[in-house]
Amino acid sequence: MPDLASKPEPVVDSSPVRLTAGLPETVLPAEPASLRRALEAAAAQPPERRRHAVADVVRTDPASLEAWALLGALARDDVEAYACYRVGYHRGLDALRAAGWKGSGTVRWAHVVNRGFLRCLDGLRSAAGSIGEQAEEERCAVFLRQLDPTWQPDRTGAPA
Numbered sequence: 001m002p003d004l005a006s007k008p009e010p011v012v013d014s015s016p017v018r019l020t021a022g023l024p025e026t027v028l029p030a031e032p033a034s035l036r037r038a039l040e041a042a043a044a045q046p047p048e049r050r051r052h053a054v055a056d057v058v059r060t061d062p063a064s065l066e067a068w069a070l071l072g073a074l075a076r077d078d079v080e081a082y083a084c085y086r087v088g089y090h091r092g093l094d095a096l097r098a099a100g101w102k103g104s105g106t107v108r109w110a111h112v113v114n115r116g117f118l119r120c121l122d123g124l125r126s127a128a129g130s131i132g133e134q135a136e137e138e139r140c141a142v143f144l145r146q147l148d149p150t151w152q153p154d155r156t157g158a159p160a
Contacts, residue, residue, distance in 0.1 A: 026101040027111045028065075028092075035061050043070060050074060065092050065116025072123045082127035088120030107147040118144070122153060 038060065042053035051074040057067045068088025075081035095117065096107065107114050125140030144151045 023100045023102070023105045025106045025108065026096055026099050026114075028095055028099055028107075028113045028117060030113045031061075031064055031066060031116070035064055036066070039064070039067055039070065051076070063091055063095070065095065065120055067116075069116050069119035069123060072120065072127070078127055078130040081123065082131055085120050085123035085127050088116070089124050092117030092120055106149075109148050109151065118148065118151075121147075122151075125153070 035057070038057050039054070042057050043050065045053040051071070054067060054071045054074055057064065058071055061067065065088050068084055068091060072081045072084035072088060075084055101107070107117065109115060109118055121140055121144055125137050125144065128134075128140060129137035141153070144153075
């Protein structure tokens, strides 16, 4: 019979567990300079024209996460905001996947190019709470903290 007392201790690896082969941190590509200029011009419009001007930018480039985030911030009501942020969130997931994200790793606010997506996700969190979707509000809050552990809520960035 083997001597069980002489078995070696198992080696314990204390390194973080990676469940996917994704990037440890994802940084989205910058939106084109012409689009950024168009969005800045739209955001500078008088309040009564601003939402329409931002919607025109969305029509020009519906993949712009910054444009969806700003349109959500300028929405006329909670339901419209929810819809805009949800579209931006899903467009952002597509952009993250195209950038190599595989469902894990950080997407930090510190990288300016990630802010459109994070604004959409935070806007979706807030709008979900406003329309009574508390479970979705909490899922979004958890996701934000997973993507950026230093996350601070309500960074939607709507101009005054």
